[in-house]
Amino acid sequence: MMNIDQRPCESQRGGFSFENSRRNAMLEENLSKLGYSAPKARKTGTTIAGIMYKDGVILGADTRATDDMVVADKNCMKIHYIAPNIYCCGAGVAADAEITTQMMASNVELHSLSTGRPPMVVTVTRQLKQLLFRYQGHIGSSLIVGGVDATGTHLYSIYPHGSTDKLPYLTMGAALHSVFSLSLSTDRSGAAAAMSVFEDRYKPNMELKEAKTLVRDAIAAGIFCDLGSGSNVDLCVITKAGVEYLRGYDQPAQKGRKQGEYKYKPGTTAVLTKTVTPLSLDLVEEAVHLMDTK
């Protein structure tokens, strides 16, 4: 098949070939004309956030994974392990974020063994941005990497195309739509809601308790104000001393309880006639399996 990016007489000059992604997009377009739709990659919708406080970083995330407008996972883990002192929140396409971070964790361990030094946050960021840039945005994962290493405390955000920002507080979500249409936008994410909380209340060198509350509030803002985010708040506190992974730190969105009794008394519906027909069955075989209820 001719490579569509190049003129006919040029040979493939190495690097990743994106032929098939354009073909796939064309196929999807044609499918929708026939009334079908291609299977959609599950996105995490998502609100993720990170801040630098007095002793280290705190990463936060919601726990909802969506499949279009259906919640696919009510309690997924979006804060991924990279190294003992480095964790990474992932937003965007769930599979991409998961696989990318797992691959990075392996690479970082190998690199650390090779150098004989504990891993640095900037190393992880560099490797991630170069990977994502190589795939030109087709790996749809937005990440927040945070950790404490020998050089200090660091927090980076990485976008699907491979750009990074180094800031004291960050929020990310799934891809944002630039067009503010009146109809419901499924891709509006919780990042803006969380950022508004940070911009209002962030101060440098906060104490642990205040910092945890701030991240919790930011993620809660995303959970309440974004359809793609929900369920619980997960936090991960990283300091020089170690890591505290607080899974299910807060559950702001409780399931509603029914207000009244909706059962009907026996006899509410009058019985007019009653016919009993016994079924004549012979017992052929009996087998008892005990369930392990330990």
Next chain:
Amino acid sequence: MAASVAVAGAQHLSSVSDLVPDWARQEVSTGTTIMAVEFDGGVVIGADSRTTTGAYIANRVTDKLTPIHDRIFCCRSGSAADTQAIADAVTYQLGFHSIELDEPPLVRTAANLFKEMCYRYREELMAGIIVAGWDKRRGGQVYTVPMGGMLVRQPVSVGGSGSSYVYGFVDSNYRSGMSKEECLRFVAEALTLAMERDGSSGGVARLAVITEEGLERRVILGNELPKSTI
């Protein structure tokens, strides 16, 4: 089917965006106003600090003045990912070259490395870069490498989406032989005017002066920018 896609897709860059998934379309762009001026003994460079994803400001305190070597900087505009990747690659290449040479590299060499990359991959990249610095052979120099991969030396250069609004100001107010302080005021005023009018530029104004002695960086916060009459 692939052949017919090729004919339709390859002609216009705009149709490419229809054929990629939506989350790949929202690229982080540096919007931007960047500027560089030569003076006798060095250069003054400046940039705004806004990075956008569509209508959302992803980073309001971006540093678009990226060091490539001790006395050579580049001002980045266009796609954030593309310019960061190019700058990292050129930093590596230039550092290696400088070690081989055992002397500080020329600004022209750095500009050439940028040009090579931007021209070779011109279809895939969206990057407008201004390279500026000081070297012993030619003193302060400004080279502009706009989108497409041209390379040309200019005494003063502006770039980015905000530059359109200040061409008139720059053309009428630039004089050759300005001092360092005059250049700083000139750049600060031009950036302010661009940031006021361009939606994709804003935040703080970052300035840097590169001379033989070294590097001096300044930040002008929003409320400290030079006031205009309106």
